[in-house]
Amino acid sequence: MSTRGAVAAGHPLTAEAGAAVLREGGNAVDAAVAAVLTSFVTESPLTGLGAGGFMLVHAPGEQDVLLDFFVEVPGRTSTERRSELVPIPVYFSPESPQVFNVGAASCGVPGTAAGLAEALRRYGSLPLAELVQEPARLAREGVRVNAEQAFIFHILEPILTHEPQGRAIYAPQGRILDEGDLFRFEELGDALERYGAEGPEPFYGGDIGRRLSSWVLDRGGTLGRDDLAAYEPQHRDPVRARYRGRDVLTNPPPSSGGILIALALSVLDRAGPADLPTLVAAMEEAQVARTEAFFHGLYSDGYVAEFLSGARIDAAAERVRAGTRPPDPGPEPPAERLGSTTHITAVDGDGRCASVTCSNGTGSGVIVPGTGVHVNNMLGEEDLNPLGFHVTPAGRRVPSMMSPTVVLP
Numbered sequence: 001m002s003t004r005g006a007v008a009a010g011h012p013l014t015a016e017a018g019a020a021v022l023r024e025g026g027n028a029v030d031a032a033v034a035a036v037l038t039s040f041v042t043e044s045p046l047t048g049l050g051a052g053g054f055m056l057v058h059a060p061g062e063q064d065v066l067l068d069f070f071v072e073v074p075g076r077t078s079t080e081r082r083s084e085l086v087p088i089p090v091y092f093s094p095e096s097p098q099v100f101n102v103g104a105a106s107c108g109v110p111g112t113a114a115g116l117a118e119a120l121r122r123y124g125s126l127p128l129a130e131l132v133q134e135p136a137r138l139a140r141e142g143v144r145v146n147a148e149q150a151f152i153f154h155i156l157e158p159i160l161t162h163e164p165q166g167r168a169i170y171a172p173q174g175r176i177l178d179e180g181d182l183f184r185f186e187e188l189g190d191a192l193e194r195y196g197a198e199g200p201e202p203f204y205g206g207d208i209g210r211r212l213s214s215w216v217l218d219r220g221g222t223l224g225r226d227d228l229a230a231y232e233p234q235h236r237d238p239v240r241a242r243y244r245g246r247d248v249l250t251n252p253p254p255s256s257g258g259i260l261i262a263l264a265l266s267v268l269d270r271a272g273p274a275d276l277p278t279l280v281a282a283m284e285e286a287q288v289a290r291t292e293a294f295f296h297g298l299y300s301d302g303y304v305a306e307f308l309s310g311a312r313i314d315a316a317a318e319r320v321r322a323g324t325r326p327p328d329p330g331p332e333p334p335a336e337r338l339g340s341t342t343h344i345t346a347v348d349g350d351g352r353c354a355s356v357t358c359s360n361g362t363g364s365g366v367i368v369p370g371t372g373v374h375v376n377n378m379l380g381e382e383d384l385n386p387l388g389f390h391v392t393p394a395g396r397r398v399p400s401m402m403s404p405t406v407v408l409p
Contacts, residue, residue, distance in 0.1 A: 004349030009035050010342050011042040013143065017134055018346050021126065029057060029123040030131065031346035032354035033116050037135040039342045040112075040188060042143055045152050045160060045170075045363055047342045049191060049203065050212075050375040052111040053358030054251055055119050056238060056404040060351040064249055066404075067122075068234040068397065069115020071108035071378040075394030077213075077224020081105055084220075085380045085389060088158045090362065101380030101389075102159050102365045104221030108378040108398055109231050112358060113200040118233040123354075132196030139189035139372075142182040150179040162365035166374075169367065191372030204228045208371050215368045216375065223375070227394065234397075239304055241265045243407075250405040253298040254396070257403035259307055260286040263316070266308065270317035281320040288326045295386050298399055341402055355404035 005028065007018035018035035026034070032055065040048045047053075052071035058064050086103035120128055145153065153160065153176050160170040169185055170177055177183055194202060202208040209228040216223040238249040241262035248265055251258030264286040268274050271282065289307075297303040319326055341359040361384075364377035378384055378398045385392070392398070 005031065005347050007031055007035060007344065007346045009039065009344045011039065011146070011149070013042045013138065014039045014342075014344065018344065020134075021131070022346070022348060026126045027124065027350065028346040028348040028352040028354045029055075029119055030126045031348070032344055032356050033120050033124060033128075034131045034134070035344045035346065036112070036116060036342075036356060036358060037132055037192060038138065039344065039358070040192070041135050041138045041183075041185065043149065043152075043342050044183070044185060044188070044374070045149075045156050045360070047112070047358040047360050048188070048374050049113050049195070049371075050110045050363075050373040051358050051360040052108070052376060052378070052398075053115060053356060054255070054400070054402060054404050055115065055354055055356040056249060056251070056406055057119070057123050058249065058353045058406050058408065059123075064238050064406075066236045066238045066249075066251055067115060067119055068236055068255070069111035069118070070255070070400050070402075071111060071376050071398045072227070072231055073379070073392045073394050073396050073398060074107070074109050074221075074223040074227040076226040076230060077217075078222060079394065081222050081390060082220035086162070086365075088162065088365075090155055090158065092155060100159065100362045100377070101382070102162065102362065102377045103380070104216045104219035104223075104364070104366055105390075106361075106364045106377035106380030107216050107221045107223050107366055107375040109223060109227045110203075110373070110376060111231060111233065113195060113203040114231055115233045117195075117200045119354075128199065129196040132192045136189045136192040136196070139185045139192060142184040145177050145179055145181050145183050147179050149183075150177070153177050156362055159362055159365045163367065165367035165369055166365055185372065187370060188372035203373075204231055208373070211371050212368050212373060212375065216366060219366070221366075222394075230395065239308075241269075241308070243269045247408040248405060249408065251400075251403040253303055253399075255400040255402065256290070256295070256298055257401035258405070259304060260289065260401075261403050261405060262308055263289060263313070266313045267316045267320055270313060271320040277323075278320055281323070282316075285316045285320065285326050290386075292387065295399065299396065343404070353406050355406050357402040357404045359400070359402060
């Protein structure tokens, strides 16, 4: 296997973890998994074993696949919710706060442990036990906080320190960690080592899953043992679009971002020159398509063909060329929120590519003792619940704007 390749990531140590795997002969999926596991430590507020994500895998001569391991709506055990979402203002600057909803009522079923193991089983070449060694060491020994992570710690301080468990990790000396400080999460190191030895089972059907469920249910959430036991990654066919003679692969429903990208690219492709006004107009076509009917359609069979029909794209391209606005879609969807995600792309010398995006939302502030898991707050993210909070049936994936994408040569 070729040792050539490249990795792009949101932290130098995240990227280096993937690059080291490529140098040792691993493929792009091996490298992506290693990088994601490392990001649990280096970019911990944004991702982790309590998060969810997507991986788009392309390999020459093989079927392209989107592996969906995003957060699922809980409530199989009990739909009774005994607590409310906790609104916390996050200040990007003194003049621009946004409110994020956290607490046990915001916790959805995490997918990263199941998804990464499935990616490695189906498309990787190295054992999980090998890939967890370096991130487990980093979690125990610590990582120096860089400027970018210090900014994230600072703006998310009210969430990260909302509960005693978070304060012990992110403010061990009574103040939020700053650039140059040592971030350590020893329980995460233990959890990663356990994950490498036993795979995802302890997190879904075993003792760690039981701790997660009990902790969240005791605090009024709906994350039950049945929800964890029923969780499975889903293999989906990517959405395809053509742009300037290239095939573009992206995230399909029930996520929303990929087909919006496909619509915008298809409109641009037919509208003519991709100058700034044309680009803005195509993006507006995608934005106004986010209606209530759109979000209902994400769970319907055949919706991709309907949404990306030639007639729809032609009509939108004609409006873009003519400089006319798209039809009024009615009430606008919620404003965009902080992009609390991590993204990693790995390519190897054999032409394989793994594009993977994971997110913990802003985190729920619920860090379960003895598990190394900070549970996501996807049920409290306004942009992911456009029809209202706690109305999506149990067992459905939360719709996501995250859209790992690959452009083929």
